[in-house]
Amino acid sequence: MCAFMDVLEINVLVLAYLGDTIYENYIRHYLIDQGIRHVDSLQKESIRYVSAKSQAKFLQALLEQDYFTEEELDVIHRARNYKNHSHPKNCDVLTYKYATALEALLGYLDLLGKKERIDEIMQIILGGKLC
Numbered sequence: 001m002c003a004f005m006d007v008l009e010i011n012v013l014v015l016a017y018l019g020d021t022i023y024e025n026y027i028r029h030y031l032i033d034q035g036i037r038h039v040d041s042l043q044k045e046s047i048r049y050v051s052a053k054s055q056a057k058f059l060q061a062l063l064e065q066d067y068f069t070e071e072e073l074d075v076i077h078r079a080r081n082y083k084n085h086s087h088p089k090n091c092d093v094l095t096y097k098y099a100t101a102l103e104a105l106l107g108y109l110d111l112l113g114k115k116e117r118i119d120e121i122m123q124i125i126l127g128g129k130l131c
Contacts, residue, residue: 007111012079012104019107024050026122049125052091056098058125067124072105079104 027049036042048054068076079101109118
């Protein structure tokens with residue numbers, strides 16, 4: 001928990017930086033729990049979840065279901081609308097912004113100590129399966 005600062009004042013790219021590690025850690029645990037034991041296979045399978053395109057798709061599906069609270073939507077919108085001119089060569093700007101928004105939300109929730117909420121979101125992303 002981040003009691004010494006207002007989490008809403010943290011730059012959304014910093015939240016996404018943290019959220020990226022959280023997201024990837026969940027995916028890695030999930031894949032290992034699925035019985036995948038070779039690093040090459042883990043890497044290939046993780047792309048189904050960790051790519052910007054996949055992350056954007058997951059976030060958009062949850063947005064369409066009105067899944068998020070108003071507070072969470074504020075973080076998502078702030079991250080999606082952040083003026084960042086760089087993005088990976090393998091995806092468009094909008095896809096990258098949605099992926100960044102998902103990561104920022106996870107970072108935000110983590111700093112607030114809301115692990116159960118992160119678990120809920122990741123369980124949906126992983127198709128109802130969580131390690």
